[in-house]
Each structure stands twice: as C-alpha cells, then as structure tokens.
Amino acid sequence: MSRIGKLPVSIPAGVQITISEKNLVTVKGGLGELSQQVNPDIIVKVEDGHIIFERPTEQKRHKAMHGLYRSLVANMVQGVSVGFKTVQELVGVGYKATATGQVLELALGYSHNIMIEMPEEIKVETLTERGKNPIITLTSNDKQLIGQVAAKIRSLRKPEPYKGKGIKFAGEVLKRKAGKSASEK
Numbered sequence: 001m002s003r004i005g006k007l008p009v010s011i012p013a014g015v016q017i018t019i020s021e022k023n024l025v026t027v028k029g030g031l032g033e034l035s036q037q038v039n040p041d042i043i044v045k046v047e048d049g050h051i052i053f054e055r056p057t058e059q060k061r062h063k064a065m066h067g068l069y070r071s072l073v074a075n076m077v078q079g080v081s082v083g084f085k086t087v088q089e090l091v092g093v094g095y096k097a098t099a100t101g102q103v104l105e106l107a108l109g110y111s112h113n114i115m116i117e118m119p120e121e122i123k124v125e126t127l128t129e130r131g132k133n134p135i136i137t138l139t140s141n142d143k144q145l146i147g148q149v150a151a152k153i154r155s156l157r158k159p160e161p162y163k164g165k166g167i168k169f170a171g172e173v174l175k176r177k178a179g180k181s182a183s184e185k
Contacts, residue, residue: 005066008050009074012081017051019044025051025073031141032121038069046155051077079141086150087170090134091159097126097134105135108157108167122149135170178183 011017015029023038039161042065043054053070055062078084090097096107106114106123118124121142127135134152140146150169159166161177168174 001040003067003081005053005055005063005070007070008052009070009077011046011049011051011077015077015081017046019046025076025110027073027076027080029077029141031080031083034076034080034142036072038073039065042066042069044073045070076163077145079143079167083139083141084146085141086138086146088136088138088150088153089168089170090136090166091168092157092165094127095134095157098128099124099126099136106153106156114156116153118149119145121145134168 012029016029018026018028020026023040023042024035025038025044026033026035041062043056045052046052051073053066053073055066088141090106090108090119091098092109093106094109098105100125102118102120102122104116104118104126106116108114118138122138122145125137125139127137138146138150154167156171159165159168159172159174161175162179164174164176
C-alpha cells in the first residue's frame with residue numbers, strides 16, 4: 001500500500017464534500033470552493049467523516065495516482081477550512097513592494113517597476129518597516145495557485161549567492177559563497 005494514499009482525509013466541521021459520477025471531487029468550506037477531477041481508476045468514498053481513496057491494482061501508475069489524488073484532495077480540504085499563506089522577503093537596497101488592490105508593484109533595481117496582477121483567489125499584502133526588509137504576504141485557499149504565483153514573484157529577482165540580494169521566502173536558508181579574496185604577495 002502507498003503510505004500516503006492509504007491515509008484517510010478527515011473532514012473538519014463546516015466542510016462539505018460532493019463526489020460526482022465522473023469522479024469530480026468538490027470541496028466547499030468557509031474560505032471558498034475547490035474541485036478536482038480524479039482519475040476513474042481511483043475509487044473515492046466518504047465514510048464516517050473521512051475521505052478514503054482506493055486503487056484497483058498494485059501497478060506503479062496506480063500507486064502514484066493513489067498518493068497524488070489523496071494529497072490534492074487533502075490540500076483542498078485544508079485550503080477551504082484553514083487556508084494557505086506564503087511570506088516572501090525582499091533583500092536589497094532600494095527594493096520596494098506595494099500592493100494596491102489586486103496589483104503588486106515591485107521595485108527590484110531594474111529601470112522600470114514591475115506590475116503583477118494577482119488572480120482573484122489570492123489576497124496580497126505588503127509590509128514595509130523602517131530598517132527592515134519589505135515583506136510580501138500571499139494568502140489563498142488554493143495551494144497550487146499560491147505556490148505558482150510565489151515562484152513567479154521569486155523568479156523576477158532570485159537571491160544571489162554572494163550578498164544574498166533578491167526575493168526569498170521567509171525562513172529560507174541560502175547557500176552563500178565566499179567571493180574574491182585579496183591575493184598575498
């Protein structure tokens with residue numbers, strides 16, 4: 001058995017699960033509604049307040065799908081009940097971030113500011129304190145979407161290994177390099 005796939009997904013209070021005939025799993029909760037199409041080979045059941053996933057055979061692809069769809073549905077349940085949050089930090093002199101509505105404006109040392117329009121599902125907040133690095137906080141109920149947007153923001157100015165300047169995730173440890181040292185004569 002798959003170690004991930006065999007674990008049941010518990011359904012918290014206030015979350016409703018519906019499974020259609022075509023294996024479309026829809027999860028509704030306090031923070032929104034998400035749906036995921038599950039492969040017809042994987043059997044999805046709701047029993048005693050838990051979602052259970054079963055696979056027909058021990059084939060490698062069935063084992064892979066078993067764990068995959070269990071994780072996707074578990075993330076949907078967590079997203080509509082608790083939500084997801086990603087915090088990024090801008091490290092560098094003159095780097096700024098401002099959010100107005102669903103538009104994030106970044107000043108990252110390029111000749112022009114970068115404007116990013118956020119999807120409706122993502123809420124963006126920025127925090128700029130004197131003497132500290134600007135912080136971007138993304139919140140959403142969709143883990144896949146928030147990860148994709150955070151990766152896109154980070155790709156605009158990846159942290160470099162010498163001074164550590166760039167956009168990094170909060171708590172991320174960067175590998176630093178020594179750089180040039182003065183030669184002895």
